[in-house]
Amino acid sequence: AQTVTQSQPEMSVQEAETVTLSCTYDTSESDYYLFWYKQPPSRQMILVIRQEAYKQQNATENRFSVNFQKAAKSFSLKISDSQLGDAAMYFCAYEEAAGNKLTFGGGTRVLVKP
Amino acid sequence: NAGVTQTPKFQVLKTGQSMTLQCAQDMNHEYMSWYRQDPGMGLRLIHYSVGAGITDQGEVPNGYNVSRSTTEDFPLRLLSAAPSQTSVYFCASSSRWTVTYEQYFGPGTRLTVT
Numbered sequence: 156a157q158t159v160t161q162s163q164p165e166m167s168v169q170e171a172e173t174v175t176l177s178c179t180y181d182t183s184e185s186d187y188y189l190f191w192y193k194q195p196p197s198r199q200m201i202l203v204i205r206q207e208a209y210k211q212q213n214a215t216e217n218r219f220s221v222n223f224q225k226a227a228k229s230f231s232l233k234i235s236d237s238q239l240g241d242a243a244m245y246f247c248a249y250e251e252a253a254g255n256k257l258t259f260g261g262g263t264r265v266l267v268k269p
Numbered sequence: 270n271a272g273v274t275q276t277p278k279f280q281v282l283k284t285g286q287s288m289t290l291q292c293a294q295d296m297n298h299e300y301m302s303w304y305r306q307d308p309g310m311g312l313r314l315i316h317y318s319v320g321a322g323i324t325d326q327g328e329v330p331n332g333y334n335v336s337r338s339t340t341e342d343f344p345l346r347l348l349s350a351a352p353s354q355t356s357v358y359f360c361a362s363s364s365r366w367t368v369t370y371e372q373y374f375g376p377g378t379r380l381t382v383t
Binding site for chain 2: 156159199248255
């Protein structure tokens with residue numbers, strides 16, 4: 156079974172600074188998707204960014220970017236120019252290409268200091 | 270377009286009671302899933318469906334039943350509630366025909382079993 160590990164329970168960042176969240180995963184598949192989801196206190200799950208494993212280019216979405224290292228099975232999220240609204244739980248998730256089953260990491264809480 | 274809707278938002282049950290959590294989506298997605306989120310943890314897959322009439326077990330299926338008679342609806346039944354089922358439940362839908370192939374989540378149901 157696939158596993159997803161987020162080793163940082165909590166990260167703190169100053170407003171306008173950059174923070175990087177770590178994620179590692181274990182799989183024997185070669186084709187899959189990776190996601191970062193944001194969960195604010197409202198508990199709504201919001202997709203932040205996605206990465207297809209067959210693409211070497213790292214995905215970016217405005218202030219959010221990933222560093223995808225397929226051989227190392229690493230998928231980190233960088234939040235640039237952090238804003239107060241970025242404060243939330245962030246979950247890394249893995250999905251096999253053949254199905255719609257997400258495997259989540261344990262989450263990292265991001266605190267943004269004004 | 271309401272997306273994914275879940276009812277109720279909150280529910281308190283006594284041990285041994287049964288109930289059904291409702292989930293509906295209006296995006297004509299073929300895939301639907303149920304996840305549970307325990308305090309301080311990521312989401313874990315309970316059951317999923319790849320289309321009407323087809324369901325399968327996820328990581329933590331014990332104590333839950335599902336059926337999918339229509340594309341739109343995917344109810345989750347708790348057969349005999351136990352305190353260990355106290356959790357927040359999320360329904361999600363997705364489609365392999367969308368560009369992002371992301372899962373769309375409902376707002377969640379907070380269930381407490383006493």
